[in-house]
Amino acid sequence: MKKILKVNIMKLRQKTIAIMLITFFSLVVICFAASRTIIVKSFLNLEEQDMIKDLERVVDIINYDINNLSLRNKDYSEWDQTYSFILDKNKNYIESELGDETFSNLKINLMFIIDKNNNPVFAKSYDLKDKNELNINKYEQDLLHDICERYASAKMSSVDNIQGIVMLNEIPMMISIRSILTSDSKGPSRGIMVMGRYMDAEEVGYIDKITHVSFEIDNKDNANDYIGKEFVIKPVNINSISGYTVFNDIYGKPAFLIKHSMKRDTFKKGLESIRYLAISLIIIGAAFLYAVMIIIDQLVLRRLLKLNDEVKDIGKKKDFSLRVEDKGKDELASLSRSINLMLITLENSLTDLKINNEKLKELDDLKSSFISSVSHELRTPLTSIMGFSSLIKSKFNKKIIPSLDIEDIKIKKASDQIAANADIIISESKRLTDIVNSVLDISKIEAGKMDYKDKIVDVEKVIYKAADSVKCLMDENVKLIIDINKNLPTVKYDEDKLLQVLINLISNSIKFTEKGFITCRATVDNECITISIIDTGMGIEEKNYEVIFNRFSQVGDSLVGKPRGTGLGLSICKNIIEHYGGRIWVESKLNEGSSFNFTLPVV
Known part of the structure; x- marks a missing residue:
């Protein structure tokens, strides 16, 4: 009993530990998942903010360079000498003011001067790297033609300052278009002056050096896919991330993408923080779980074990x-x-x-x-x-x-x-x-x-003796048949008690059988003698199979002219048979007859 109680307490302790472990790990998982979501999101936001700041710096520097180009263009477009050049076409102005040195100082690759009649007065292309003049190529000619078409003489007065980016053969060029006015910025305008600078590798390197942000001009991705999105951030893998922003041309259409890639140091720090957080949660939780288990063991489980021992001791002593x-x-x-x-x-x-x-x-x-x-x-x-x-x-x-x-x-x-x-x-x-x-x-x-006075008994003789005892009770319409297997073994029983059982069962069959046969059959099987009293009487309902073996129970009240018994006979038979380890039962069909059977173990 003590072992069982201790086992139950151990099971309770194990269940408590299991529940707490499940609860602990569930809380750890929930806290870790929530913290991971929050921390990862925070670090992703920081990462995106850093990326956006870098891209903004690049855009700001490009716009700054475009503004500087526009200011330099203003210095020449709003100048009396240029204003006069449009009319007199003075070559000295070109040699003195628009020579190679001027292009190098202004850091421009292209200049157009167009009069108010929409005719090019001056056009020059210059290589800043090799420092020599170049022939106007096809794309630059297309640009000149497009500017002449867009800003005709009828619109010349409306041109104040147009600056931005144009794409020439998929190469971006910073461009500034200004009206040609006097040095006092007065008109009427006599034409427009165009200055342009290619955003080549040297220009990109210059911006990299200033902003400390490495970027590239990306024309592989379709810039139209990013319309309406100021900044687009795309993680490449666990180690790097790329950011994109669209730069529009002077016509308001997407020109190119500025692509900036950087290492994901911030994100990795976030992942490292999550690992530290997980380890901390496990260590702190394990310590807390251990402390709680000790407290529960001291305040609950040990007291339960003691209470069990006390109750068990009372039960054992029955005091x-x-x-x-x-x-x-x-x-x-x-x-x-x-x-x-x-x-x-x-x-x-x-x-x-x-x-x-x-x-x-x-x-x-x-x-x-x-x-x-x-x-x-x-x-x-x-x-x-x-x-x-x-x-x-x-x-x-x-x-x-x-x-x-x-x-x-x-x-x-x-x-x-x-x-x-x-x-x-x-x-x-x-x-x-x-x-x-x-x-x-x-x-x-x-x-x-x-x-009980047990002795060696010949079962066959007892059966015949019982049959002789009840012959006087039988009517001429009922015949008693004895059917006994040969070589029945002898048994050690109380002969009078066995005789009493047989007489009682046969007498009952006689009482409830008006005509027909009563068979007393004895067989042996599996070291057990089975005796059956089979009649062709009124039969018994199935619901009464067990009831008839109870004391003072009777089911034959409907018989007329038959004396009623005490209802004790079958109960006494059942006790005698069960005393010797046997079994007694009934099998019956209503109005067809009954078979009372009992077994006698052969000892």
Whole structure:
């Protein structure tokens, strides 16, 4: 018992640990997932902010360079000498002001001067790297033509300052278009001046150096896909990330993408922080779990084990005057007090039970004594009644009847009536004796005082003896058949008790069989003798199969002209058979007959 209780406590401890571990790991997973989501999102936001800042710096520098180009263009477009050049076409102005040195100083690759009649007055292309003049190529000519078309003489007065980017053969060029005015910025405008600078590798390197941001002009991706998106951030892999922003041309259309790639140091720091967080959560949680388990073990589990030991000890000693410890104000203390109250109730109930048991024992002894006395008192007069009745019948038949005038009808009738009455007295006395014997037997069975005198018994002889005993009860319409297997083994039983069972079962079959056959069959199988009393009587309903073996139970009340018994016979048979380890049962079909069977183990 102690082992079982300890095992249960161990199971409770294991269940508690399992529940806490599951709860702990669930909380860790939830906290880790939530923290990871928040931290990763925060670091991704930081990463995006850093990327956006870098891209903004690049865009700002490009716009700054475009503004500088526009200011330099203003210095020449709003100048009296340029204003005069449009009219006089003075070559000295070109040689002195628009030479190679000017292009190098201004850091421009292209210049157009167009008069108000939309005619090019001056056009020059210059290589800043090799520092020499170049022929106007096809793309630059297309640009000149496009500017002339877009800014015709009718629109010349509206041109103030146009600056931005144009694409020439997929190469971006910073461009500034200004009206040609006087040095006082007065008109009317006599034309427009165009300055342009290619955003080549040297220009990109220059911007890289200033911004400390490495970027590239990306024409592989379709810039139209990024319309409406100021900045687009795309993680490449765990180690790098790329950011894109669209740069529009002077016509408001996407010109190219600025692509900036950088290492994901910030994101990696976030992942490292998450790892540290996970390790910290596990360490702190494990320590907390260990502390909680110690507290639960001390405050709950150990007390439960102690309470179990105390209750077990009380149960083992069967001393309900003992009490369990109920110190404290928590639920376990309340449980201990409830157990103590239960023990008090059990103690009082046990005391009352002992008193009542003593009274019942006295009553049982009194009942047994009464039944024994009554049985004895009844048997004595019954024996006398049966003896004197038999004697009267014998004397009447031997002494009186021979001296009577039998031919006298009245005398014959009276003598027959006297003989019949004597037979009734004898049979009813015998029946009453059987009833007294049955009551006495059931009383002995209840008291456990039934006396069994076992000896070697020949079952076949007992069956024939029982058949002889009940022949006087049988009508001429009922035939008794004995069917016994050969070589039945002998058994060690109380012969009188076995005979009593057989007589009882056969008598019942006779009582409930008006015509037909009653078969007493004995077979042996598996070291067990099976005896069956089979009749063709009224049968028994299935619901009564078990009921008929109870004391004082009867199911044959509908029979007319048959004496009712006490309902003890089958109950006594059941007790006798079960005393020897056998089994008794019934198989029956209503209105077809019954088969009462019992087994006798061969010892």
